[in-house]
Amino acid sequence: MNDRNYIIIGLVVFFALLTFPVWYNLGSASSAPEVVLTEKAKEAKICIEDADFMRREHMQILNNWRDKVVREDKRTYSGKDGKEYDVSLSNTCMDCHSNKADFCDKCHTYTAVDPYCWDCHTYPEVTK
Amino acid sequence: MENTRRKFLKLTGVSVLGLSSLSVMDVLDAKKAGAAADADPYAYPEKALTAQRWGMVVDTRKIDARTTKRIIDACHTAHNVPDFSDPNLPGFSPANARHTVKWIWDETYDHVFPEKADEFLADRLKKLPILTLCNQCANPPCVRVCPTRATFKREDGIVMMDFHRCIGCRFCMAACPYGSRSFNFRDPRPAIKKENKQYPTRMKGVVEKCNFCEERLAVGKQPACVEVSNGALVFGDLADPNSEVRKLLNTNYAIRRKQSLGTNPSVYYIV
Amino acid sequence: MDTISTEKKQRLSQNWFSVIINTYPTESKAFFGKNKDLFANPVGNTIKRNIERLTHEVLLLDLNRDHVKEALEPIIRIRAVQEFSISDALAFIFAFKTIFRKENPSLSQTEEGRLYLEALDANIDEIVLMALDIYMSCKHKIYTLRINEAKKHVRQLLIKKNLMCEVPETGVEIIR
Amino acid sequence: MADFPKPKEMFDSIDYALPEKQWEDVPPDLSPGNFCYPTKRKNLEYLGLPANKDEWSPSDEDWNLPDNWQTIIHEGFKDLLGKYRSLKIFMDTCVRCGACADKCHFFIGTGDPKNMPVLRAELLRSVYRNDFTMAGKILGSIGGARKLTKDVIKEWFSYFYQCSECRRCSVYCPYGIDTAEITMMGRELLTLLGLNINWILEPAANCFRTGNHLGIQPHAFKEMVEFFCDDIEDITGVRVNPTFNRKGAEILFVTPSGDVFADPGTYTMMGYLMLFEHIGLDYTLSTYASEGGNFGLFTSADMMKRLNAKMYAESKRLGVKWILGGECGHMWRVINQYMETMNGPADFLEVPVSPITGTRFANAASTKMVHIAEFTADLIRNNKLKLDPSRNDKNIVTFHDSCNPARGMGLFDEPRYVLKNVCNNFYDMPESTIREQTFCCGSGSGLNTEEIMDLRMRGGLPRANAVQYVHDKYGVNMLACVCAIDRAALPPLMDYWVPGVGVTGLHELVGNALVMEGETERTVDLRQEPLKEEEEDADE
């Protein structure tokens, strides 16, 4: 039966598509990115919350921040260390994490997260 | 059938509870590990200027062309308002030269007060540049038409825009009787001459307007325009009889724009 | 009692319809009862249409036999070929007595009302008898059709005229 | 429906659902009137099929199956799975979405949930899972598997002989699952146990021996046709002269024997004869291949092949160029989808060319067999016929698309074209009930037997209901069709549901309208009834 050839071709194509990631990544295994902390950040030791929490929840925090500031006019955030922070992405976060490319973008690119924060908000420019 | 349905709902309920308990556990974990969950970590800034209803009085007698320019520059620089008039900008064409973005600008008397443009108007008024900005209406039509509630009215009377939410439908522009709102037809960033790092820019497809410098009020400063106006602009709480604005209105005859529309503007003009 | 509202009539016929539909298995009940497609659900639609007419007729105390027959016949015609015994096929008609009383509980308290109920019951009884006739004529029809069909195959005639031969009774050898 | 609620209970139960059983636990209704009579032993034996017992009835408690019946079914099933990819796919891919459920005319008419095509297939599928899939073996009834028991066999018998293989469900199935295919396989398995019905196997046995279902012997066949010639002469004044078993004819004409034998098919036969005479066709009839219909289709592929083989064999013996086929449903499903594959290649025949118009029937280039509707449509299109449609004026006609030519071939526009040219009053039924969505007559696939008349009426209700609609709306009084089973099954159906609507073959109407050379003025139609109703009134 000649249609068996078509069936085999179909199966092969299907499995090739299915295992596409294997072929695609062949020989270019890259490890997970390491975030780079600025001197200032290292010094502070702790962000507004601890690192593990920030790792998972920073997007949520930023989302809350923007609502708090814009819609409720609450502009002060008491961090875990009891310190008060100005609720501002550009002025607070980026003040410490001034290395956007090394701090934010690495993981975002790795996981295809493309936040639209930077469409409006500024960040310290990299001086090379 | 009834039986089936009930049992189904019961079971589904149980399972959803079961599965969501996982997530609840995780959230609790997160909370424990993270912030002190008991108190609201967010607070109003201490130094902020507050009011029941912010308002402004423009004393046209004290304004000339130079003041006007100074005021406009101060505002537009502070808020990263783009200037699309530069022919060297990408995307510029003579057709879209009038796509300007403005928070505060000058107009002639008959444009600002068409109802009061009498036939034999004082020469002074005919030529007078009158500063125009968002009226921060007490009854703002733009708020009513916004489908995403990107424009909303704060408790202190400021009509605010949440740029994150703006989808660029421009209903608010159609609704505003004063033309106080502008649309970013092009990417504003290249059109900003000197960027103020303290304040965000907007993106293409977003509407913007004057916000009574709420970001300055939060840190205890007067609006940028007021600061540089040499007393031509006075800012304060309209609800407070002892405020400077009220005193001024008490002793001077002041008018508001298109009052008959019932929008109840918060900007007064002494002519 | 000639002032029964259209709304009430609708309710009565809807209940009557439900009684009929409830005589079918659960899975088909929903199909017969709910599918409004005229062609995909001839059973449900025919019953529904005609039960409405029948409700209207039965409530007129002066029974118009022709009209009743027109409405009754399509329903009985369907039920006569479905897998019902005759009593099961026609029982739904009696149910109207109960349906009507439930809908008008106070009627039996007045003399006038009792008279009306009596007349209505008489109507129903008459309709049952008519249904019986229709049912029998349908069954009769079916048997006639069966006989006709058998006759059409005039094989016996042909065999007699020796025009035709049958497969012999012991055909096993022939196959070889 | 034994525990049927009495009126009081019925009323109380309006909003109350009766306790349900799942379908596996509901036994089939095998009381008299709900099954076709089983086949006589002689037919099985004559055809060389397994025969295990003498007279028996499906209503018997014990069917006396052979001792190794389970093995027989299992091996038979395995064999079929190895032979048919369709069966495997249809067993494996159904997702029970329910799209087919309300498309079956038997479900619509009976409301019996097991008449939903999905469940009909599930009868087989549940056993398939149990016997042939790993999931079924591990999960058992949770996985939808069930053991093959004698009750399952009874269920198969009941429901595979309540399916007319009309394929309507297949049109709506997202995977094209064809219940006809499943029913055929189910019946083939049952036949392995000697379980088949007489209405199928007797015609099959007759056909095998005498060439036609009715067992008409050659001389009788010839005589019958000659009767028609007499009738035609009476009506038209023209003598037609068909030939039989004539070597060297250009065309062999094969039609279902119902056309030679049963009204109203006989009038259709007269129509063919008149048409052929009029155009001077060089054709012959065969007494050996005197049957187009094929009851083997309802039994097994092998039986189908055995019965179908005669057409090519006879055309080869007579040395004709090609074959013309009459109006028949399952005959054409077999010709279109099976014939050449089974009994071909037909390389001793030529690609059919109409000797009258010169049209080459490229669509029949391999099978070398042309449908009479295609042939006549071509004649009309090329203005080769003189037609007087007003002779059909008393008929207000609608057209029933017979299932097999509709969903097994796609013959829709040819018969309609012919109809529109031979009669003045033609109205189609609503579109959801015609063409590929056509409703079955309720008696196809060997079910047009009188003992299940009730079931046939139920199954035909959707079709009758659509006829009723055009009957009420346009006064339609004639239902045309191109299928011999339709011509046999639709008259009682119409008689019961829509009295006043007659049934006719396409070529009966052609015969009426055809103005033959040298004919006398006609006063009656082929049924020997007055051409116009008024005349009838005037006579009285």
Added chain:
Amino acid sequence: MNVHYLYSLLAVIILGLIAYAGSEGAGLTWLFGLVIPYVALLIFIVGFANRVWGWAKSPVPFRIPTTAGQQKSLDWIKSSSIDNPSSTPGVIMRMALEIFLFRSLFRNSRVEISGDRLSYKWVIWLWLFAILFHYSFLVVVIRHMRFFLEPIPFVILMIDKVDSIFQVGSPVVYQSGVVLFAAATVLLLRRVFVPKVNYISRAADYFPLFLIIGIAFTGIVMRYFAKVDVVGAKELAMGLVTFSPGIPDASIGGIFYAHLFLVCVLLAYIPFSKLMHMGGIFLSPTRNLANNSRAKRHVNPWNNPVKVHTYEEYEDDFRDKMIEAGLPVEKE
């Protein structure tokens, strides 16, 4: 009362809890994160190929397309080249419409009388939710490629972007996830509440639906509510596809393992279930064949030899009668 969904529902809940407890409590992250995914994929590939090959082994003896339109016959009659294809391009078109648009399912219509006219209404609910379900599932799967590819190809980024075009919240909401969850739920409710579908449904029908709803549910929960470490998740996924498996140091979160495990169960379950319709739809002989067996010969590889009744036998039976009736015979 059809209780089959209970088994399925319980099965899915238990499976989810096993993975959650196993990874979070018992610390078997290597089992749920590394071993089971490989095993599941292997079962899927071998099982799928095996099932399809099983189909391929059986021939298609006859050409039995369901013809849903006018055949190709005379030149002047317009044939329906898609619904009744007479050639390969038509078949390809028919199959494409079937596979991409669920054309047969779309055919459902309902007729009602309005006034004295008939009106046709599409009964598209089943079609609509089926198509929403399948396409959103497809988008979800493609979108997940961001966890398996490095660098991430532009196409995936584009799809990701379009899928979150409304930019609601942060992390932004993917429409496909919401639609998948909703459509699967509707299909499930349909099975429970529509009597005739309920009647035909068995555990094997509910289980995949609950499983997929469970997968969507855990996915949604871990993206928007109980967040997990996304970088860790990708690290694990990349480890799997580059055959350098490893569990990232930081804990990803139990809900992630529940999600992953349910996906593995689904993968391993497909070859043994009705979900094989994804392969079967390509091979259905009533759809993937042209209706041209009158024009072109179709060969049946097992064409059984059968006993036929030859003309000679026939003439032997009836010779005398034939001669008497004046019918020609071969042997006098």
